[in-house]
Amino acid sequence: MASRREGPLMRGGGGGGAGGGGQPLSRGSRIAAAVAVGVALGCVCAFLYPDGLLSRSSDAALHWPRQADSVACETSEGVTSLKSHVALLERKNAEFRKQINELTMKLQLAGQGKDEVPYKAGPFGTVKALRKNPTVIPDESINPRLAKILQQVAIKKELIVALANSNVREMLEMWFTNIKRVGISNYLVVALDDNTETFCKSKGVPFYRRDPDEGIDNIGKVGGNHAVSGLKFRVLREFLQLGYSVLLSDIDIIFFQNPFGHLYRDADVESMSDGHDNRTAYGFNDVFDEPSMGWARYAHTMRIWVYNSGFFFIRPTIPSIELLDRVAGRLSREPKSWDQAVFNEELFFPSHPGYEGLHISKRTMDIYQFMNSKVLFKTVRKDAHLRKLKPVIVHLNYHPDKSDRMKAVIEFYVNGKQSALEHFPDGSVITD
DSSP, X not given: OOOOOOOSSBGGGSOOOTTOOOOBOOHHHHHHHHHHHHHHHHHHHHHHOTTOHHHHHHHHHHHHHHHHHHHHHHHHHHHHHHHHHHHHHHHHXXXXXXXXXXXXXXXXXXXXXXXXXXXXXXXXXXXOOOOSOOBOOOOGGGOHHHHHHHHHHOBTTEEEEEEEOGGGHHHHHHHHHHHHHHTOOOEEEEEOSHHHHXXXXXXXXXXXXXXXXXXXXXXXXXXXXXXXXHHHHHHHHHHHHTTOEEEEEOSSEEESSOGGGSOOOOSSEEEEESOSSHHHHHOEEEEEEOGGGGGGOEEEEEEOOOEEEEEEXXXXXXXXXXXXXXXXXXXXXXXTSOHHHHHHHHHHOOOBTXXXXXXOOEEEOOTTTEEEHHHHHHTGGGOTTGGGOOOSEEEOOSOSOHHHHHHHHXXXXXXXXXXXXXXXXXXXXXXX
């Protein structure tokens, strides 16, 4: 079948059927049709754009600078408003995170002691209880500035922390000089006054200066050793809330090894002891004799010398934070109390009528690795075998002439001067 080519316009407006034919429109007819289409389009445009196509564009062009100025002004005001709104949302978000953390802590407290998962006891001699409590959920909203510092200083979420003011500048310098010599980098000084902050800056020592707090600042600037020591229980709380384990150190301590390689980390609190031998440091059965009781004259008691509140490792757990809260609370209510005594009472006193004890796990540090000055001057320096041992730290806690003894201890263990400790008495000189 032969095909046929259709023109653009056919008479009658359509193509013919098979075998049919159409004649093309004449030139005049095509012109008339084009005019008709143009008129129709004009009518449509007139209906859709009554103000004309060019008038709107022209008007927009004439008013463009004014509109641009208006938009720019509105945009600036909008940005300011948005920034204010974002700041408000951030504050609310911080408040919500704080509330979430507090609720989480309450839930953890509420869940303690409840058998959430039932256990069956294993064979005789194989059963062991949990050795430590789970850590808290870190909450950076409580102190974002401190959180940034700790991220830079801490190693594996652990660091050494010391509090100091300008009254102890000489000992502070010996403290961080020996830390640097050992190669410890994860340490931080909480500077309690302007002079200590300036001193740390000049020596390249990492430091943290708390936001103004009248209650802490007054003690920090003019307080003696015991007053400053009591502040640590308030200051350390934020470190634990941020999820960091802290090795708290007084500044009358000399480091000879990195202590983080000698910790067990199996308890909430791991502390050095004031005991001077195995019995006093780790506990013993002390028999009390009361002859008037006759047959029952002997009463067995348990004795242990106190933990030293000037050097302990504390993990970020609920019981640890409760310990800090309890000690800080009592010290604020009992200003004449000694922080070390309160620290030990809260650690060791059991629950009894009228008192709920603290459910916290604890470990005593090795007294020859974490050595107090009574152990050193009364026992170690006089024993040929013990003199060869290299301690992790020595704490000059038993002697008031701290600076002189610290220098002598450095001479003995660092510089190898065997006679450096000889001229000191076992204890302090008693004067009337």
